[in-house]
Amino acid sequence: MKERTSVECPHLDLSVEEAEENSSKYLWLLTDPDEFPMFKPSVCTADCKEKMVKIIDIILFKHYKFSRDYFEDCKMVFGQGADGMSLGEYIMY
Secondary structure, three states, rough: OOOOOOOOOOOOOOOOHHHHHHHHHHHHHOOHHHHHHHOOOOOOOOHHHHHHHHHHHHHHHHHHHHHHHHHHHHHOOOOOOOOOOOOOHHHHH
């Protein structure tokens, strides 16, 4: 196996535990193309790759669940001029 360079892995400060506790922090990181923590084959390790797969699974499942629950919980109100709450408000509620 090739020796790793001295360049630091871009995923060192990301953790599975933190993704489970604070998914909103990770959601923007993993969905913004400009911020996405790209895999660097000459720097990242197999452990890093496995960790990032777990983090992606956690974040996308939570986002799916919140988004689906948001629409499941929506109340249909006609003719009253009521505004619904945003997905962000729903998640924080």
